[in-house]
Amino acid sequence: MPYVKPLPSFLTQRYHGWKATTYKENAAWYRKLATEGQHPRAMLITCCDSRVNVASMFGVDAGEFFIHRNVANLVPAFSPSGDHHGTSAAIEYAVTALKVSHLIVLGHSQCGGVKGCLDMCEGRAPELEEQTSFVGRWMDILRPGVERVKAKHPKELDEDEMAEALEKMSVNVALENLMTFPFINEAVDNDTLTLHGLWTDIGSGRLECLESKSR
Amino acid sequence: MPYVKPLPSFLTQRYHGWKATTYKENAAWYRKLATEGQHPRAMLITCCDSRVNVASMFGVDAGEFFIHRNVANLVPAFSPSGDHHGTSAAIEYAVTALKVSHLIVLGHSQCGGVKGCLDMCEGRAPELEEQTSFVGRWMDILRPGVERVKAKHPKELDEDEMAEALEKMSVNVALENLMTFPFINEAVDNDTLTLHGLWTDIGSGRLECLESKSR
Amino acid sequence: MPYVKPLPSFLTQRYHGWKATTYKENAAWYRKLATEGQHPRAMLITCCDSRVNVASMFGVDAGEFFIHRNVANLVPAFSPSGDHHGTSAAIEYAVTALKVSHLIVLGHSQCGGVKGCLDMCEGRAPELEEQTSFVGRWMDILRPGVERVKAKHPKELDEDEMAEALEKMSVNVALENLMTFPFINEAVDNDTLTLHGLWTDIGSGRLECLESKSR
Amino acid sequence: MPYVKPLPSFLTQRYHGWKATTYKENAAWYRKLATEGQHPRAMLITCCDSRVNVASMFGVDAGEFFIHRNVANLVPAFSPSGDHHGTSAAIEYAVTALKVSHLIVLGHSQCGGVKGCLDMCEGRAPELEEQTSFVGRWMDILRPGVERVKAKHPKELDEDEMAEALEKMSVNVALENLMTFPFINEAVDNDTLTLHGLWTDIGSGRLECLESKSR
Numbered sequence: 001m002p003y004v005k006p007l008p009s010f011l012t013q014r015y016h017g018w019k020a021t022t023y024k025e026n027a028a029w030y031r032k033l034a035t036e037g038q039h040p041r042a043m044l045i046t047c048c049d050s051r052v053n054v055a056s057m058f059g060v061d062a063g064e065f066f067i068h069r070n071v072a073n074l075v076p077a078f079s080p081s082g083d084h085h086g087t088s089a090a091i092e093y094a095v096t097a098l099k100v101s102h103l104i105v106l107g108h109s110q111c112g113g114v115k116g117c118l119d120m121c122e123g124r125a126p127e128l129e130e131q132t133s134f135v136g137r138w139m140d141i142l143r144p145g146v147e148r149v150k151a152k153h154p155k156e157l158d159e160d161e162m163a164e165a166l167e168k169m170s171v172n173v174a175l176e177n178l179m180t181f182p183f184i185n186e187a188v189d190n191d192t193l194t195l196h197g198l199w200t201d202i203g204s205g206r207l208e209c210l211e212s213k214s215r
Numbered sequence: 216m217p218y219v220k221p222l223p224s225f226l227t228q229r230y231h232g233w234k235a236t237t238y239k240e241n242a243a244w245y246r247k248l249a250t251e252g253q254h255p256r257a258m259l260i261t262c263c264d265s266r267v268n269v270a271s272m273f274g275v276d277a278g279e280f281f282i283h284r285n286v287a288n289l290v291p292a293f294s295p296s297g298d299h300h301g302t303s304a305a306i307e308y309a310v311t312a313l314k315v316s317h318l319i320v321l322g323h324s325q326c327g328g329v330k331g332c333l334d335m336c337e338g339r340a341p342e343l344e345e346q347t348s349f350v351g352r353w354m355d356i357l358r359p360g361v362e363r364v365k366a367k368h369p370k371e372l373d374e375d376e377m378a379e380a381l382e383k384m385s386v387n388v389a390l391e392n393l394m395t396f397p398f399i400n401e402a403v404d405n406d407t408l409t410l411h412g413l414w415t416d417i418g419s420g421r422l423e424c425l426e427s428k429s430r
Numbered sequence: 431m432p433y434v435k436p437l438p439s440f441l442t443q444r445y446h447g448w449k450a451t452t453y454k455e456n457a458a459w460y461r462k463l464a465t466e467g468q469h470p471r472a473m474l475i476t477c478c479d480s481r482v483n484v485a486s487m488f489g490v491d492a493g494e495f496f497i498h499r500n501v502a503n504l505v506p507a508f509s510p511s512g513d514h515h516g517t518s519a520a521i522e523y524a525v526t527a528l529k530v531s532h533l534i535v536l537g538h539s540q541c542g543g544v545k546g547c548l549d550m551c552e553g554r555a556p557e558l559e560e561q562t563s564f565v566g567r568w569m570d571i572l573r574p575g576v577e578r579v580k581a582k583h584p585k586e587l588d589e590d591e592m593a594e595a596l597e598k599m600s601v602n603v604a605l606e607n608l609m610t611f612p613f614i615n616e617a618v619d620n621d622t623l624t625l626h627g628l629w630t631d632i633g634s635g636r637l638e639c640l641e642s643k644s645r
Numbered sequence: 646m647p648y649v650k651p652l653p654s655f656l657t658q659r660y661h662g663w664k665a666t667t668y669k670e671n672a673a674w675y676r677k678l679a680t681e682g683q684h685p686r687a688m689l690i691t692c693c694d695s696r697v698n699v700a701s702m703f704g705v706d707a708g709e710f711f712i713h714r715n716v717a718n719l720v721p722a723f724s725p726s727g728d729h730h731g732t733s734a735a736i737e738y739a740v741t742a743l744k745v746s747h748l749i750v751l752g753h754s755q756c757g758g759v760k761g762c763l764d765m766c767e768g769r770a771p772e773l774e775e776q777t778s779f780v781g782r783w784m785d786i787l788r789p790g791v792e793r794v795k796a797k798h799p800k801e802l803d804e805d806e807m808a809e810a811l812e813k814m815s816v817n818v819a820l821e822n823l824m825t826f827p828f829i830n831e832a833v834d835n836d837t838l839t840l841h842g843l844w845t846d847i848g849s850g851r852l853e854c855l856e857s858k859s860r
Contacts, residue, residue, distance in 0.1 A: 058229050086289075089328075089352070516731045516732050626651070
């Protein structure tokens with residue numbers, strides 16, 4: 001039984017449209033990118049969520065941003081023989097091989113991954129606690145963040161406030177974990193790399209720049 | 216010393232442009248996406264490479280595609296207690312929670328990750344063989360692909376041909392590994408999910424649909 | 431306050447894609463259509479439902495089909511001074527001015543309008559019975575169909591069976607009402623027009639040709 | 646005598662082509678649309694004219710657009726107990742039940758309905774003035790537009806210029822009439838709906854975005 005099929009026609013049509021317009025108008029640029037390689041200015045780490053249209057929000061053009069997208073824009077702590085290699089590999093490649101100047105973590109509202117983490121920590125999602133749950137084990141990275149959010153807000157938050165606070169905490173945890181990578185620490189020290197934390201509200205389009213963090 | 220800084224102004228400007236145009240013209244749609252959640256039609260797995268502007272190529276709009284991007288668009292085999300959780304978590308979320316109808320893997324020419332894998336296998340990149348190399352350990356997923364490419368092409372390929380063949384093999388390996396996930400196998404059997412493999416040439420903008428695969 | 435806004439950019443991009451490909455490849459044909467007018471072969475009456483992609487299903491090309499789409503693909507009976515003029519005007523134009531050879535009514539599964547009619551007749555949708563409900567008053571056209579379906583199926587149908595039977599009845603009622611228009615009756619008598627009734631199942635893509643009807 | 650006949654074979658063949666290609670490649674998506682219902686992003690109101698191939702122009706795919714097509718893309722003013730229910734019902738369903746984010750009215754060149762209205766107003770088409778003419782009574786909606794076009798262009802327009810101006814006026818009148826529906830007014834006020842006006846030239850494929858309108 002064949003399990004790989006041709007591209008759905010609605011995408012074929014869009015591709016041909018792109019080829020005849022955007023590509024055609026920029027063919028020289030694309031050719032240059034192919035022969036000279038990429039020199040992206042920044043790495044973006046954001047969520048896979050279909051509503052986070054980062055390419056539109058930042059007018060992303062070919063060659064500009066090295067983009068890693070995973071569930072809930074998480075970054076695990078430095079752990080060279082451990083798990084979660086995909087994200088660490090992307091970061092290593094961007095910082096040590098491409099030497100990007102900016103590393104931007106973008107979180108967002110209504111994040112399903114963050115909500116799953118919260119449900120899991122509150123005992124409302126036993127299926128995510130299973131050893132076999134990939135989403136659960138991935139969201140473990142954010143578990144300590146739940147306690148930190150609670151400690152930070154002595155007055156009890158309602159569910160929506162809690163989710164938003166944890167979404168922002170996931171960006172903070174990612175930034176802190178980035179600093180556990182020796183090559184990032186060094187690049188930040190040498191002023192060849194700056195880190196940035198953002199959170200966007202999908203409904204209103206608002207973009208929040210998260211507070212500066214110090215060592 | 217502060218290590219997290221405000222958003223660079225070139226991005227602030229672009230964001231404000233987006234907010235005043237695309238967001239404003241589609242505010243109703245963004246609000247609907249926020250309140251009703253995402254219902255993406257497809258998941259796209261592609262490379263972090265800045266030259267792969269998948270959003271432009273497929274006219275990607277907010278809410279349409281759940282996008283995971285990692286180095287060399289790899290998918291590890293199903294291994295519920297093992298490494299590489301980030302990619303598996305994204306796939307699990309897309310297929311079991313969002314129930315996307317299409318899963319599309321898009322590879323590309325001049326892929327730095329694939330080239331690294333080849334160099335590593337040919338003994339030209341000892342640094343990638345270190346246990347501490349995140350990129351090396353991530354590209355291990357593609358190692359068996361190198362032998363398969365050689366077996367498939369008895370006549371020796373030059374370096375560029377070899378790289379292109381391995382880039383396409385990385386898509387094939389991803390598709391095969393996707394089929395090792397029980398929930399994907401089941402969804403494919405039930406005809407609720409179809410898999411697609413693509414490869415694009417950055418310089419010419421050409422898009423190749425990889426051959427159908429059977430079980 | 432401005433209440434009319436520019437075209438959303440996701441459509442602008444698609445339009446430019448179409449202009450550079452489909453339009454460009456067929457510019458001679460479009461120019462001919464502009465100067466010589468339309469000579470469509472058939473009129474299609476189908477539902478507004480976004481899932482009924484009649485253009486794709488029948489490979490509709492520019493100039494081929496005069497297409498009227500309304501809620502639940504209804505046709506009111508001939509009533510020259512009465513309501514529902516929009517549908518009657520479309521039919522009159524297609525048959526008397528354009529002299530189409532075929533008039534095709536296409537119904538479909540999971541029709542929200544038909545379901546509303548059923549709910550209304552069963553007393554489950556008092557809001558649709560309000561004089562001010564446009565959907566309710568429009569679906570009144572199908573009211574007699576509910577009794578006819580029940581009479582035809584002495585064994586009680588479950589809700590899904592009932593909905594499907596009424597969806598097909600809506601096509602039948604449309605065909606019968608078409609025959610109340612004198613110019614249609616005459617064209618059918620003269621063999622210059624044939625009528626056709628179809629129903630499609632959205633999930634399976636199945637197309638059913640409804641039984642022949644006689645006078 | 647049977648007056649309903651089987652589907653003409655040229656359509657049967659096309660249907661089977663669609664079933665074996667587009668449907669088959671997207672079966673999972675169609676099944677999802679059947680079980681989860683439609684969530685279209687926009688409503689399109691356009692003319693029945695066979696030359697207005699809106700599905701091609703905007704790469705319309707299943708599930709994206711709720712499409713109403715009538716003669717000359719007209720919208721009558723809000724009149725809950727009056728005529729023209731079909732169009733109002735479609736609008737009511739799209740805005741109040743489906744909660745589409747965009748409502749787009751698309752007019753076009755060489756519109757037969759608009760030309761009929763002009764001929765009628767100039768006394769060149771007595772048959773359209775008959776009480777029994779469905780097209781005439783339907784085009785009455787655009788009658789006030791004829792005077793408005795003349796008032797706007799003190800210099801006399803030739804027949805073609807007049808027709809084009811009235812085609813664009815028909816879009817404007819539709820947009821104004823849409824604003825007479827309380828539920829549209831409210832949705833526009835709440836920024837949950839935006840209105841858009843377009844006109845396309847069939848021969849050249851040009852698309853014009855009509856000027857913004859304010860209240």
